[in-house]
Amino acid sequence: MRFVSDEERSSYWEHGYLVIEKFLDTDYAVKIYQLLRSVASKDFNIMLHLDRSEDLLQQSPHSDSEIRAEVSKTIRSVQLNKRMVGILEDLYEREMVTVQSIIVYKEAGKPSADQHWHPHQDNSYAQNPNGMYLAVGYPLLDCSPDNGGLYVYPGSHKEGLYLWDDVEGAKQKYGEGAGNKIVVPEKYEKVDIELKQGDVIIFHGDLIHGSYPNHSDRSRPFLVINYLPYGEDFIPGRTSNRKVIRCH
Ligand SMILES: O=C(O)CCC(=O)C(=O)O
Numbered sequence: 284m285r286f287v288s289d290e291e292r293s294s295y296w297e298h299g300y301l302v303i304e305k306f307l308d309t310d311y312a313v314k315i316y317q318l319l320r321s322v323a324s325k326d327f328n329i330m331l332h333l334d335r336s337e338d339l340l341q342q343s344p345h346s347d348s349e350i351r352a353e354v355s356k357t358i359r360s361v362q363l364n365k366r367m368v369g370i371l372e373d374l375y376e377r378e379m380v381t382v383q384s385i386i387v388y389k390e391a392g393k394p395s396a397d398q399h400w401h402p403h404q405d406n407s408y409a410q411n412p413n414g415m416y417l418a419v420g421y422p423l424l425d426c427s428p429d430n431g432g433l434y435v436y437p438g439s440h441k442e443g444l445y446l447w448d449d450v451e452g453a454k455q456k457y458g459e460g461a462g463n464k465i466v467v468p469e470k471y472e473k474v475d476i477e478l479k480q481g482d483v484i485i486f487h488g489d490l491i492h493g494s495y496p497n498h499s500d501r502s503r504p505f506l507v508i509n510y511l512p513y514g515e516d517f518i519p520g521r522t523s524n525r526k527v528i529r530c531h
Pocket residue numbers: 387400405418431432492493494495505507
């Protein structure tokens with residue numbers, strides 16, 4: 284069975300990203316969002332590894348243990364979603380493993396919503412030498428530039444990793460941009476991304492992308508799951524502690 288068309292496959296490798304509309308049922312996106320809100324800190328800070336109960340407990344010690352168990356189970360099932368794993372394996376023609384989950388809430392009215400992300404490449408964190416690290420992003424509500432949405436530089440994934448300024452991803456202070464900052468070569472053009480709740484975007488790990496601050500009254504929760512092919516090297520990370528979870 285094939286999960287992507289030839290057009291989707293060539294578009295991904297040409298531009299470095301692929302949007303699939305209506306990938307998740309909107310009711311399911313709402314359920315995930317409600318679960319993630321119920322374990323959020325009062326400031327709605329970014330949280331990592333929601334699929335791992337021990338990491339979730341550490342970041343959300345006051346939440347209900349049954350809810351935490353449901354959050355971990357739900358996020359793990361999003362990571363292992365057979366259709367998504369099939370899409371990624373069609374794109375890369377390799378068996379995929381997942382190594383990280385992260386929620387960026389950008390909850391309206393909270394100081395953490397103000398956080399923009401510099402132009403960065405996700406693979407600057409994992410540093411897979413073959414450029415095989417990738418991210419799958421699920422907007423849990425509609426997402427556009429005015430509520431802290433994303434932008435990309437199509438085609439910028441073809442030259443490996445650029446030099447970057449080290450900036451924390453998940454633990455950066457509000458008001459300061461997050462993401463390992465790079466100077467974008469002039470030849471690339473910035474493209475803003477509009478996504479609807481339930482859509483999904485797949486980013487090549489070397490694609491330069493970033494996001495805007497959310498100064499609107501609409502929250503912009505974005506769940507990101509990272510993958511790479513089985514057997515590929517990566518750096519676990521200072522804060523991240525990425526670990527291999529087989530998808531089959
Ligand atoms: O959620 C955001 O605003 C940006 C997230 C991002 O760029 C990333 O996780 O690499």
